[in-house]
Amino acid sequence: MKIAIISDIHGNLEALKSTLEDIKSRSVDKIYCLGDIIAKGTHQQECLDLVRQYCEVIIKGNCDEYFTSDIDISTKSSEEVRRILWNHKKINEESKAFLRTLPFCHEFYLSGRLIRLIHAHPESISKFIGNIDYLGKLYELLLPSENTVSNEKADVVIYGHIHTPFIQKIYNRFIINPGSLGNSIDVFRNKEKDGDILNTTTANYLILEGNLESKNMEDPISFDLVSVAYDIDKELDSNKDNIEFDSYATELKNGQYRDMEKIYRSFEARGIKKEDI
Numbered sequence: 001m002k003i004a005i006i007s008d009i010h011g012n013l014e015a016l017k018s019t020l021e022d023i024k025s026r027s028v029d030k031i032y033c034l035g036d037i038i039a040k041g042t043h044q045q046e047c048l049d050l051v052r053q054y055c056e057v058i059i060k061g062n063c064d065e066y067f068t069s070d071i072d073i074s075t076k077s078s079e080e081v082r083r084i085l086w087n088h089k090k091i092n093e094e095s096k097a098f099l100r101t102l103p104f105c106h107e108f109y110l111s112g113r114l115i116r117l118i119h120a121h122p123e124s125i126s127k128f129i130g131n132i133d134y135l136g137k138l139y140e141l142l143l144p145s146e147n148t149v150s151n152e153k154a155d156v157v158i159y160g161h162i163h164t165p166f167i168q169k170i171y172n173r174f175i176i177n178p179g180s181l182g183n184s185i186d187v188f189r190n191k192e193k194d195g196d197i198l199n200t201t202t203a204n205y206l207i208l209e210g211n212l213e214s215k216n217m218e219d220p221i222s223f224d225l226v227s228v229a230y231d232i233d234k235e236l237d238s239n240k241d242n243i244e245f246d247s248y249a250t251e252l253k254n255g256q257y258r259d260m261e262k263i264y265r266s267f268e269a270r271g272i273k274k275e276d277i
C-alpha cells in the first residue's frame with residue numbers, strides 16, 4: 001500500500017496540480033492531507049475542492065481553523081483585520097462549514113507501526129516544534145493527548161505546520177514532516193552557506209509504503225520525501241489580487257519566511273544566535 005501525505009497547500013494551485021500529477025505517476029493508492037489547505041495564496045477554493053476530491057483523509061490545520069471561525073476583530077490590528085476579511089472571501093460558506101468539521105488527528109497501522117497524523121503538536125493545532133528543537137520538545141510530538149485517537153505513544157508521528165521536510169529518529173520511533181506542498185520554507189539561511197534554491201522552493205510531500213492495518217512489525221515499511229518543481233511564476237501571475245503579494249512572492253520564490261525577525265527571536269529562545277546561522 002502506497003500512501004501520499006500532503007500538507008500546507010495554502011491556496012497554491014500550480015503546486016497542487018503538479019503534485020497530484022506526480023502522485024498519479026507513482027501508482028499511489030491513497031492520499032491523506034495534514035491540513036492548512038487555505039490562507040496565503042489566492043486559489044483557496046480550487047485547492048480545497050481538489051483536496052476534497054482526491055484525499056481520503058483530511059485533518060485540520062491552524063489556518064483552516066482560524067480563517068473559518070468567528071474572530072473578534074475589535075481586538076486585532078487593522079492589518080490583521082484586512083487579512084482576515086480577504087481570506088474569509090476566498091472560500092464559500094459550505095467549504096467553511098466543511099473545514100470546521102475536520103478532525104484534529106488520524107491514526108492507522110502500517111506494517112505493525114502505529115502511525116499518527118497531526119497538524120502541529122498533539123496538544124495544540126498551532127504549537128511550533130521545529131526540526132532543530134531539542135530532544136524533549138521533539139519527544140512531545142510522539143505523546144498521546146486528549147486530542148489523539150488512541151492513548152499510545154506513536155511509532156511514527158507525521159506532522160505539518162513547519163513547512164520544512166525532515167525525518168528524525170529517537171527512542172525507537174520516527175518523527176516525520178513532509179514539508180509544505182504550496183509554501184516551502186527553509187529558515188536557516190546564510191548567503192555563504194546556501195545551496196540551490198530548488199532544494200527548498202519545490203512542492204514537497206511524503207510517500208509511505210507498507211502493509212496497511214498489519215500488526216506485524218517484520219513487514220517492511222518505507223518513508224520517501226518527494227520534491228516536485230512547479231511553475232512558480234505562473235502561480236504568482238494569477239495572484240495579482242493577493243493583498244500580501246510581496247511577502248507571498250518572497251516565500252514562493254526565495255523559500256524564505258516573510259518575517260525573519262520573528263524567526264530570529266524564536267531562535268534566540270532556543271539558544272541559537274543569529275550570527276551562528
Ligand SMILES: [Fe+2]
Pocket residue numbers: 008010036061063161162
Ligand atoms: Fe501552514
